[in-house]
Amino acid sequence: MNDVMDTxxxxxxxSPLFDLRRQRPDVVKHLQGSNSAIFSPQDDxxxxxxxxAAAALRVATLLRDDALAEHYRIxxxxxxxxxxxxxxxxxxxxxxxxxxDAILAHVDLVTRGPGSAEHKDIDNLLAAGLSSHAVVSLxxxxxxxxxxxxxxxxxxxxxxxx
Amino acid sequence: MRDFTHGELxxxxxxxxxxxxxxxxxxxxALKVTPSNRTVGAYSLVLAHDPEALAERSPLYNGxxxxxxxxxxxxxxxxxVAASRINGCAYCASVHALRFTQLTKEPEVMExxxxxxxxxxxxxxxxxxxxxxxxxxxxxxxxxxxxxxxxRAQGLSDLEILDLxxxxxxxxxxxxxxxxxxEPAAPAxxxxxx
Numbered sequence: 001m002n003d004v005m006d007t008x009x010x011x012x013x014x015s016p017l018f019d020l021r022r023q024r025p026d027v028v029k030h031l032q033g034s035n036s037a038i039f040s041p042q043d044d045x046x047x048x049x050x051x052x053a054a055a056a057l058r059v060a061t062l063l064r065d066d067a068l069a070e071h072y073r074i075x076x077x078x079x080x081x082x083x084x085x086x087x088x089x090x091x092x093x094x095x096x097x098x099x100x101d102a103i104l105a106h107v108d109l110v111t112r113g114p115g116s117a118e119h120k121d122i123d124n125l126l127a128a129g130l131s132s133h134a135v136v137s138l139x140x141x142x143x144x145x146x147x148x149x150x151x152x153x154x155x156x157x158x159x160x161x162x
Numbered sequence: 163m164r165d166f167t168h169g170e171l172x173x174x175x176x177x178x179x180x181x182x183x184x185x186x187x188x189x190x191x192a193l194k195v196t197p198s199n200r201t202v203g204a205y206s207l208v209l210a211h212d213p214e215a216l217a218e219r220s221p222l223y224n225g226x227x228x229x230x231x232x233x234x235x236x237x238x239x240x241x242x243v244a245a246s247r248i249n250g251c252a253y254c255a256s257v258h259a260l261r262f263t264q265l266t267k268e269p270e271v272m273e274x275x276x277x278x279x280x281x282x283x284x285x286x287x288x289x290x291x292x293x294x295x296x297x298x299x300x301x302x303x304x305x306x307x308x309x310x311x312x313x314r315a316q317g318l319s320d321l322e323i324l325d326l327x328x329x330x331x332x333x334x335x336x337x338x339x340x341x342x343x344x345e346p347a348a349p350a351x352x353x354x355x356x
Contacts, residue, residue, distance in 0.1 A: 020320050023232075026225030027328060033218035041214045064303050110342045115250025117342040122176040132177055136211040139339055140219070147335035150298050153305035154327025158320055160307025 003028065004035045005148075008071055009155040017158055031151070038137070038144050039075070045133025050079035051103065052141055057089050058107045059145040068149055102128035103138060110142040173253070173340065174347035179207030192217040208343050223336070226328040233318070233325035236265040237291055241326050243272070244280050244295035245333035253346035254337050287316040295330045 005011075005028075011018040021028055039052050057072035076086050088100065102124050109117055125135050180189060182202070192213035193202050202210075209216045227238055239262040246255035259272040274282045280296050283289075290312040298305055313323050 016320075020324055023321055024225065024229055024324065024328070026221060026229060030218050030222035030225060034215065034222055037212075037214040037218045041212075043214070045212060110338050114338045114341040119176045119345075122343065126177075132211040135177055136209060136343070137215065139343055140209075140212060140215045143335040143338035146338060147331045150302045150331035150334050151327060153298055153302035154324065154331065157305050157307055157310040157327070158323055160310060 003032055004071075005031060005151060005155070008067060008148075008152055009159075011155070017155060020158070034144060038140055041137070043133075045137050046131045047134040047137045048079075050076060050085055051100075052137070053079055054085040054089055055103065055107050055138060055141050056145045057086070058104060059111050059142055060149065061089065062108065062111045063146070063149050065149045065152070068145065068152065072145075099128045099130070103130070106138060107142050110139060111146060172347050173203070173205050173344050175204045175208045175344040177208050177211070177343055179204050180210040182207075185210070186213070188217075189213045192220070194220075205340065205344070209339070219335075223332060226325075226332045229325070231321070233322040233329070234265075236262050237288075237322075238325060238329040239265065240288060240291055241295040241329040242333045243275065244292050245299045245330050246337055247275075247280055248296060248299045249333070249337040249341070251337040251341050254333065254340055287318075290316045290318075291326060294326065298327065298330045299334060 006018060006021070009017070011021070039056070040049060044052075053072050053076035057069060057076055060069035060072055073086070076089075077083075080086055085100075088104065106121060106125055109121060122135060125138070126132075130138070182190075182195065185193075185195070189210045193206055193210050193216070195202060206216070209219075227242075228235070239258045242258040243255050243262060246252075246258060259276070263269050263272050271284065271288065274284065275292075280292055282292075284292060294309060294313055297309060310323055313326070318326070
């Protein structure tokens with residue numbers, strides 16, 4: 001399987017930055033493992049793979065991270081064949097479904113203002129029908145894409161060479 | 163800023179934590195619960211609702227914060243403090259400020275950051291680390307090749323810059339979980355049975 005961070009950062013095997021990442025084998029292994037666990041879990045807890053990709057696309061869009069947004073746009077297109085979820089992120093379509101509205105509101109909150117989150121924000125997700133598993137998965141998705149954007153930024157900083 | 167020093171024991175979840183008595187084998191493995199070790203904090207018990215993500219995230223966190231060689235551990239903690247302060251996680255900032263001070267035996271550094279914020283006057287090397295951590299936390303898209311130069315000028319190797327990047331990025335992750343799945347609770351006073 002291709003390593004998602006190498007692909008996103010455009011790192012070819014044998015390049016200095018590819019080799020630099022291999023000096024942290026545990027990080028490479030478990031970053032890829034986290035990516036798989038978050039986007040293609042064995043048990044999705046009721047939050048589908050398409051919804052996971054759509055939530056990630058929303059985070060990347062809020063961060064204005066174009067490369068990451070394109071990655072999730074492609075991932076979502078393969079899972080959301082009607083384009084319904086993609087439309088709610090890209091602003092071309094509306095979906096009046098309380099559960100999805102609650103999910104998107106939470107994605108925005110956790111990305112932009114995690115410090116202003118309150119107990120009721122979790123209650124809203126549960127009231128919208130999410131399981132405890134799905135609430136934690138959604139939180140992991142948003143937090144992970146925020147992490148991912150910053151790792152990519154650091155690789156960009158290093159790409160200039162010494 | 164309040165001085166939280168007791169780690170995850172002082173964190174109050176907004177989502178019912180997993181009950182170990184009804185946990186699946188997969189959840190117990192993700193939590194590293196064994197018959198001789200059933201002491202798991204509320205934060206981990208909440209994350210265990212998604213055992214697949216937890217099972218990968220824990221070794222990733224450890225690899226980033228405790229991996230051998232490369233950036234000194236204290237500088238990784240400095241990156242964690244900068245990210246946590248900017249993200250508004252006073253609890254996380256306080257825990258990692260304490261770890262920094264334990265590692266360096268230089269309490270004046272965190273006292274200064276506590277007083278003056280992340281623009282505090284520090285020695286040039288730590289200032290470069292803090293500035294990079296702040297920019298990476300605030301606006302990752304704005305980061306480019308020029309941002310590695312001040313770190314290289316202070317003698318950081320590419321591996322050290324990668325390590326710092328990983329630490330700061332990990333707190334973009336950790337702060338968001340800790341702040342949105344629960345809140346810090348006042349530490350129990352010693353001798354208070356409640």
